[in-house]
Amino acid sequence: xxxxxxxxxxxxxxxxxxxxxxxxxxxxxxxxxxxxxxxxxxxxxxxxxxxxxxxxxxxxxxxxxxxxxxxxxxxxxxxxxxxxxxxxxxxxxxxxxxxxxxxxxxxxxxxxxxxxxxxxxxxxxxxxxxxxxxxxxxxxxxxxxxxxxxxxxxxxxxxxxxxxxxxxxxxxxxxxxxxxxxxxxxxxxxxxxxxxxxxxxxxxxxxxxxxxxxxxxxxxxxxxxxxxxxxxxxxxxxxxxxxxxxxxxxxxxxxxxxxxxxxxxxxxxxxxxxxxxxxxxxxxxxxxxxxxxxxxxxxxxxxxxxxxxxxxxxxxxxxxxxxxxxxxxxxxxxxxxxxxxxxxxxxxxxxxxxxxxxxxxxxxxxxxxxxxxxxxxxxxxxxxxxxxxxxxxxxxxxxxxxxxxxxxxxxxxxxxxxxxxxxxxxxxxxxxxxxxxxxxxxxxxxxxxxxxxxxxxxxxxxxxxxxxxxxxxxxxxxxxxxxxxxxxxxxxxxxxxxxxxxxxxxxxxxxxxxxxxxxxxxxxxxxxxxxxxx
Amino acid sequence: xxxxxxxxxxxxxxxxxxxxxxxxxxxxxxxxxxxxxxxxxxxxxxxxxxxxxxxxxxxxxxxxxxxxxxxxxxxxxxxxxxxxxxxxxxxxxxxxxxxxxxxxxxxxxx
Numbered sequence: 001x002x003x004x005x006x007x008x009x010x011x012x013x014x015x016x017x018x019x020x021x022x023x024x025x026x027x028x029x030x031x032x033x034x035x036x037x038x039x040x041x042x043x044x045x046x047x048x049x050x051x052x053x054x055x056x057x058x059x060x061x062x063x064x065x066x067x068x069x070x071x072x073x074x075x076x077x078x079x080x081x082x083x084x085x086x087x088x089x090x091x092x093x094x095x096x097x098x099x100x101x102x103x104x105x106x107x108x109x110x111x112x113x114x115x116x117x118x119x120x121x122x123x124x125x126x127x128x129x130x131x132x133x134x135x136x137x138x139x140x141x142x143x144x145x146x147x148x149x150x151x152x153x154x155x156x157x158x159x160x161x162x163x164x165x166x167x168x169x170x171x172x173x174x175x176x177x178x179x180x181x182x183x184x185x186x187x188x189x190x191x192x193x194x195x196x197x198x199x200x201x202x203x204x205x206x207x208x209x210x211x212x213x214x215x216x217x218x219x220x221x222x223x224x225x226x227x228x229x230x231x232x233x234x235x236x237x238x239x240x241x242x243x244x245x246x247x248x249x250x251x252x253x254x255x256x257x258x259x260x261x262x263x264x265x266x267x268x269x270x271x272x273x274x275x276x277x278x279x280x281x282x283x284x285x286x287x288x289x290x291x292x293x294x295x296x297x298x299x300x301x302x303x304x305x306x307x308x309x310x311x312x313x314x315x316x317x318x319x320x321x322x323x324x325x326x327x328x329x330x331x332x333x334x335x336x337x338x339x340x341x342x343x344x345x346x347x348x349x350x351x352x353x354x355x356x357x358x359x360x361x362x363x364x365x366x367x368x369x370x371x372x373x374x375x376x377x378x379x380x381x382x383x384x385x386x387x388x389x390x391x392x393x394x395x396x397x398x399x400x401x402x403x404x405x406x407x408x409x410x411x412x413x414x415x416x417x418x419x420x421x422x423x424x425x426x427x428x429x430x431x432x433x434x435x436x437x438x439x440x441x442x443x444x445x446x447x448x449x450x451x452x453x454x455x456x457x458x459x460x461x462x463x464x465x466x467x468x469x470x471x472x473x474x475x476x477x478x479x480x481x482x483x484x485x486x487x488x489x490x491x492x493x494x495x496x497x498x499x500x501x502x503x504x505x506x507x508x509x510x511x512x513x514x515x516x517x518x519x520x521x522x523x524x525x526x527x528x529x530x531x532x533x534x
Numbered sequence: 535x536x537x538x539x540x541x542x543x544x545x546x547x548x549x550x551x552x553x554x555x556x557x558x559x560x561x562x563x564x565x566x567x568x569x570x571x572x573x574x575x576x577x578x579x580x581x582x583x584x585x586x587x588x589x590x591x592x593x594x595x596x597x598x599x600x601x602x603x604x605x606x607x608x609x610x611x612x613x614x615x616x617x618x619x620x621x622x623x624x625x626x627x628x629x630x631x632x633x634x635x636x637x638x639x640x641x642x643x644x
Contacts (some may be wrong), residue, residue, distance in 0.1 A: 064581075064599055071577065071606045078570045078613055082563045199594050206595035219589040220581040220599040230582020237578045241571065261625050264618070271614050275607055521543035527556055528628040530546075530635055531538060 005174070005362045006155065012170040013163035023398040026164035027094045027377050031534060033169055033256040039269020042253050044172030045370040046073075046244075046270070047179060047277055048128055052363055055278075056343075059285020060292075063205070063217025065224055066285060068233065070278035072240035077274065079245040079441075081267045086260040087448050087526035088251055093533050095374075096251050096440065097382045100447050102525075103518035104455045107387050112462045114382035116439045117248040119466065121375040122413070124249070124432040128368050129153065129417030132361075146418055152361070153414035156368045160376070160406045165256055168369045175359075175366035180273060182359045183280040189347040190287030205286040217289055232488050239492030243433035246440030249367075249374035260529050288343040372413070376406035431473050434491050438499035439465030446503050448526060451519040453503070454512030461503025469495040538639055546635065555627045562620050566613055573609055577602055 019025050033041070051073070058066030092098035097113035132152050159167050194201040207214035215222075224233050244250060254263040380402040385393055393401075443461045446453045472491030477484040486494075525531055546552060581588050581599050588599035 064597065064603070067600070067603055068578065068581075071603050072574070075570060075574045075606055075610050078610055079567070081614065081617060082567050202595045206591070216589075216595075216597075218591075218595060218597045218600045220597070221585045221589070224582070225585075229585075230579060233578030233582050234575060237575060241574055260628075261621075264621060268614055268618055271610060275611060279604075279607060520547035523556070524543050524546050524552065527552070527559065528631045530632050 005178070005358060009159065009167070009171045009174060009365075012174075013159050013167040016163035016167035016170065019164075019166050021399070022395055023094075023381075023402060025166070026399060026402055027252075027373070027381070028255045029165040029169060031256060031258050033166075035257060035262040035265035036269055037169065037173060038253060038257050038262070038266035039273065040176045041169045041172040041256075042250060042266060042270035043273040043277070044174075044176030044179070044366045045249055045253060046274060046367075047176070048131075048363060048367045051281075052179060052183075053131075053360060055281045056284045056288060058223070059217075059281055060288040062223035063286065063289070064220045065222050067282055068224075068237070069240070070281050072237050073244070074271065074275050074278050076241045076244035077267060077271045079241060080250070081264065081271070083448075084245050084251065084444060085254050085263045085267050089254045089257065089260045089263040090526050090529045090532045091522060092255060094252070094255055094377045094381045096246075096248055096444065097378065097386075100443055100458060101386075102447075103522045104447060104453070104458045104512075104515050105518070106455050109455050109458050110382050110386055112459050113440075113443075114378045116435065116462050116466050117378035117382075118375050120246075120432050120435050120440070121248055121371045121378070122409075122416075123435070124247075124429065125368060125371045125375070125409075125413045126416050126420055127429045127432070128364050128371070129413055130420055132364050132417075149414060149417050152365060152368065153410055153417075156365055156372060157407060157410040159365075159369045160372050160410065161403050165373060168366075168373055169256065171362075171369055172366040175362040176273065178359045178362055180277055182356055183277055183284060186287070186343060186347070186356070187280040187283035190283045190291065190343070193287070193291055193347065201283075201286070201290070204290040208289050217286060228487055231493065232490065235488050235493035236490040237492075238496060239433045239437045239490050242441050242492075242496060243437035246436030246444065247432070248378065248436075248440075249370040252370075252374045252377065255533075258534075260532070284343060291347070292343055368413070372406055372409050375409045376402055379405040379409070431469065434469040434473065434495055435466055437465075437492055438469045438495040439463075442496070442500040442503050446507075448522070450507070451516055452507055452511075453519075454507045454510060454515050456510040456512065457503045457505075457507030460506025461499050464502025465495060465499025468498040538635065542635075542639075546631075549631075551627070551631060555624065555631070559624055562617065566617065570609065570613055574606060577606065 019030065022030075024030055051069075055066055055069050058069065060066075088096070088099055091102050095114070096117060097110050100113050101110040129149055129152065132148050159171055163170075191198065191201060194204065202218065206216045206218050208217055209215075221229065224230075253266070257263050257266055380398070384401050384405075385391060385398065389397075439462045442465065443458050446461070447458065469491045472486050472495055474480075475485040476489055476491065477487070488494075577599075580602070588597065588602070590598050592598045592601050
């Protein structure tokens with residue numbers, strides 16, 4: 001099954017390789033991707049394996065609280081739609097730094113923007129690759145996890161190096177179709193299991209037997225509770241909703257279409273597809289809980305942070321389990337399985353399990369390829385050509401640097417992922433979203449909307465957002481457990497205001513007339529599309 | 535694409551047609567953004583502050599919290615549809631400004 005997917009995508013890559021011979025082809029697919037196709041590709045780029053397997057698992061275990069993630073990740077696209085997609089297409093060439101440094105000219109601004117892009121994509125990339133090893137451990141036990149990371153890494157490099165943006169787009173489109181088809185099919189099977197009665201399904205989900213007592217999975221508070229529960233939820237919610245508008249691999253997709261209108265239409269398609277997918281997570285998750293049974297779903301369905309914590313502190317496992325039992329949970333067994341594939345096995349036998357596992361792998365491949373391309377463009381376009389070579393250099397050199405960077409990023413991701421195997425995946429993803437929301441989003445918005453916004457403001461905003469989110473996560477319970485200095489799992493509620501405050505203070509302290517003078521030009525370009533890159 | 539001169543952007547930014555386009559965009563985007571963030575944050579806040587109320591079943595066994603969460607999907611799609619509808623007129627007006635400008639630049643160059 002997986003081999004078929006790899007075969008098809010390699011043929012696409014071979015076909016696309018002829019069209020990636022220029023930087024515009026390599027990074028932006030000649031801006032000829034259609035809006036519908038780009039919408040599917042955004043969905044394919046966005047819905048990662050952590051979402052497919054992770055949210056399904058969280059909902060199976062914690063019901064409503066797991067579904068909170070689904071809601072946040074869809075609503076986030078309204079911010080992309082209203083605030084960034086169209087201006088970005090109108091003013092940028094290949095990267096987010098293009099928009100920021102359009103009026104805030106200067107080497108430091110571009111360098112800081114590129115560094116924050118690379119940091120976000122690397123965290124995200126490693127999280128995905130580490131996810132591969134977790135998946136392989138469970139789904140294909142005879143296959144080593146290091147081998148899996150290497151196979152995924154090499155395949156992803158083949159797509160990116162030879163096929164560029166065009167092949168990556170097609171990999172994402174094919175994967176999104178497979179994923180959506182699979183989740184709808186699984187959801188239908190779940191409803192069919194309850195004889196197509198939504199009422200019966202919900203009644204079953206409202207009384208899932210755990211240790212002989214019925215637990216209501218439709219009720220909030222199973223994952224986030226206690227005095228800080230509300231704060232944790234709000235902080236996570238803010239980072240999810242604002243972070244998406246600052247994720248470099250998503251923003252990069254808007255450079256592949258022909259106009260701002262096409263960028264908007266592609267967000268619209270993506271919102272429809274992503275929304276349908278997130279609705280199915282409820283059916284799959286609650287279905288897994290009611291049909292497979294909570295006690296049969298594996299230990300990897302602990303919230304990601306708990307897995308990492310237990311891996312580092314084995315002595316904490318027993319008290320943690322005791323606490324879980326007190327809260328009404330069955331302690332997961334180490335030899336049991338993942339929610340989505342297990343649900344597939346229960347409903348459709350081993351063939352469906354194999355299919356779902358293959359889809360999960362395809363998912364990781366597509367996301368990882370998009371991330372590598374985003375990191376490579378930030379380095380080649382922003383750091384190498386704009387800073388080191390000062391805009392000089394021809395197409396041949398450009399393409400060589402682009403491919404070399406993609407290769408280095410991919411190789412680095414493979415090595416780091418092997419080194420960080422068993423590391424906390426939720427930590428890395430949380431970091432990526434928090435950094436994007438705190439460092440990128442305030443600066444993008446202020447650059448577009450505030451005439452006085454200055455270079456010092458942009459630098460201060462990005463540095464404050466980057467540093468505060470990194471530091472706060474490092475001293476949070478996710479990392480330090482009970483010894484945490486900062487009480488919340490996600491830094492969003494503090495680090496986003498810090499990033500914004502840094503940007504405003506930096507602007508008010510040093511006046512920057514040159515950047516102010518460029519505001520009108522950026523404003524006219526962003527609104528009307530005059531002079532946009534074609 | 536004809537080259538647009540440096541000083542031209544400032545006068546374009548001051549033109550009534552452009553100002554009107556910016557104003558009507560803002561009139562939709564700013565309230566819509568405030569609304570969707572407020573509506574979204576209302577979910578974690580209400581769940582965190584009033585867990586008992588939000589656990590109450592409203593539609594059969596479906597709790598108030600779950601119903602509210604599902605309503606966020608409807609909210610997102612409705613705002614999307616509204617924006618797409620509004621944006622059609624923005625596109626027309628932006629295209630008019632673009633056309634006028636490229637003609638003017640071409641005239642000046644001839």
